Amino acid sequence: MKLENGVADISASLPSKTLITLKVNGTEKQMEIAPWTTLLDALREYLDLTGTKKGCDHGQCGACTILVDGKRINSCLTLAIMKDDAEVTTIEGLAQGEVLHPLQQAFIEHDAFQCGYCTPGQICSAVGLMAEGRAETADDIRELMSGNICRCGAYPNIVAAIQEVIQTGERKAEQ
Known part of the structure; x- marks a missing residue:
């Protein structure tokens, strides 16, 4: 040296x-x-x-979230x-060919984005959140997704999209 x-x-x-x-x-x-x-x-x-x-x-916004x-x-x-x-x-x-991942589809159906910049990180974070299996309520989802910032404020629609996919997955598991 x-x-x-x-x-x-x-x-x-x-x-x-x-x-x-x-x-x-x-x-x-x-x-x-x-x-x-x-x-x-x-x-x-x-x-x-x-x-x-x-x-x-700097790890503060979650736009770079991946699995x-x-x-x-x-x-x-x-x-x-x-x-x-x-x-x-x-x-x-996440998509399987032309078939979107259920969370991608739910984000579209619930209009869970505005500018779309944070959307990839939001969706990847939500996929990870679902795999963790700890989100049972909307409050749980908000808390566990708090590392992902949406500057446009689409949070209610993001939570609704995640809730729908969690509930749909539970219904499929029960069948």
């Missing part, structure tokens, strides 16, 4: 690129990335999956290298 003006120069010891593998929306992808690349930037810049949005880039191994995370706060070999699902991976 070389000192220059009393400051340690560690850049020479850092690898410039690292090869990682992610299973993204069901397809294995390999990328050679800088170790400091966020998962959000890897998805958008290396894989051209631009549905996941960069909102605040990693079935759990919702803020991709702007996660280094891609930390998720090597993980299964990643973005908004682009």
